[in-house]
Amino acid sequence: QKEVEQNSGPLSVPEGAIASLNCTYSDRGSQSFFWYRQYSGKSPELIMFIYSNGDKEDGRFTAQLNKASQYVSLLIRDSQPSDSATYLCAWGGGGNKLTFGTGTQLKVEL
Amino acid sequence: DAMVIQNPRYQVTQFGKPVTLSCSQTLNHNVMYWYQQKSSQAPKLLFHYYDKDFNNEADTPDNFQSRRPNTSFCFLDIRSPGLGDAAMYLCATRGLRDSRTTNEKLFFGSGTQLSVL
Numbered sequence: 071q072k073e074v075e076q077n078s079g080p081l082s083v084p085e086g087a088i089a090s091l092n093c094t095y096s097d098r099g100s101q102s103f104f105w106y107r108q109y110s111g112k113s114p115e116l117i118m119f120i121y122s123n124g125d126k127e128d129g130r131f132t133a134q135l136n137k138a139s140q141y142v143s144l145l146i147r148d149s150q151p152s153d154s155a156t157y158l159c160a161w162g163g164g165g166n167k168l169t170f171g172t173g174t175q176l177k178v179e180l
Numbered sequence: 181d182a183m184v185i186q187n188p189r190y191q192v193t194q195f196g197k198p199v200t201l202s203c204s205q206t207l208n209h210n211v212m213y214w215y216q217q218k219s220s221q222a223p224k225l226l227f228h229y230y231d232k233d234f235n236n237e238a239d240t241p242d243n244f245q246s247r248r249p250n251t252s253f254c255f256l257d258i259r260s261p262g263l264g265d266a267a268m269y270l271c272a273t274r275g276l277r278d279s280r281t282t283n284e285k286l287f288f289g290s291g292t293q294l295s296v297l
Contacts, residue, residue, distance in 0.1 A: 078220070104285075113270055113288040114223065158222065166211050166230055166274070168286060170222040 073097060074171035076159055082177045089146040091174050093159030096140070102162040103135055103142045107155045108173065114158055118144065149178045183207050186271050186289035193261050194297055201256040201292045203271030212254040213286070214246060215270040223270055229254060258294075266296045 075094045083089045091105075102121050106114035118133040120126045120142065126133045132145040142161075146153055156173040184205045193199040203212065210231050215223040227236045229248045243265070245257040258265055272286040 074222075111268075111293070113268075113291045114286075115288070116285055119285065166228055166235070167225060169225075170215075172220070172222045 073169050074159055074161060076157075076171040076174045078172055079175040080177050081174055082179055083149050084179055085149060085151060087149050089149045089153065089176055089178070091144040091146075091157050091159075091176065092141060093143065093171055094141045095159075095161050097161070098137075098140065100137075100140075100161040103133070104160040104162070104168065105131075105133060105142075105144045106158040106160060106170075107153075108158055109155045114170075117157070146176075149176075151178050151180060154178045184271060184273055184287050184289035186269075186292050188292060189290060190293050190295070192295045192297060193258075195263065196260045199258050199261055199294070201258075201269050201271075201294070203254045203256075203289055204252050205273045205287075206252070207273055207275060207287060208251060209273035209275040209287070210251070211274040212248060213270075213272040213274070214244075214254070214256050215272065217268045217270055217291075218266075226256070261294070261296045263296050266294055268293050 073096050104119045105117045107117050108114045118131050120133040120135045123137050130147045134143045154177050156175050158173040159171040160168045162168050187202050213228040214226045217223040225237050226240045227246050243259050247255045268291045270291045271289040274286050
């Protein structure tokens with residue numbers, strides 16, 4: 071079983087809609103979770119991180135963590151064409167390593 | 181100001197010809213990572229340094245080596261590149277001396293896109 075699973079997409083949403091991205095993980099020892107955005111040919115950039123169960127909001131972005139169900143999600147409100155990118159979920163299970171999912175490609179259409 | 185700098189941005193090498201990718205950082209972070217990312221795949225950790233301690237991933241091929249001569253610099257050496265080694269190579273750093281809210285945040289460089297002919 072893959073450690074971090076994401077739907078590869080593409081996920082298409084109209085401009086102004088809410089985009090919902092999901093990620094499931096297998097290691098119950100996971101402590102911290104991250105969402106990175108990656109534009110084509112560029113390096114990943116951190117969008118959000120979350121440690122505790124529940125929701126964490128930052129501007130148009132909300133991360134949701136449910137440790138019992140082993141999933142983490144990212145909501146993007148008022149989606150903009152500039153949000154079109156691949157979104158990588160990552161988890162840190164202690165130590166110094168982050169494990170990445172394969173990413174979900176998001177397309178925001180005009 | 182760039183904090184994690186990778187050179188070159190694009191690298192073309194020949195099959196079997198050794199190549200070195202470089203990474204430098206101005207953050208004084210004690211952890212440095214090398215990830216390999218192929219098209220439409222997740223970044224895959226090759227190895228990382230915690231200060232001078234080298235940590236190799238079990239499935240990293242012997243063809244890949246790394247050096248960290250000081251805190252600021254880290255190199256990735258590919259001894260005999262094959263066609264399957266063509267990928268984006270990402271260097272990242274992390275400062276474990278920071279507060280808990282930032283201590284697991286990775287700072288990525290812009291990456292080096294390696295082509296093997």
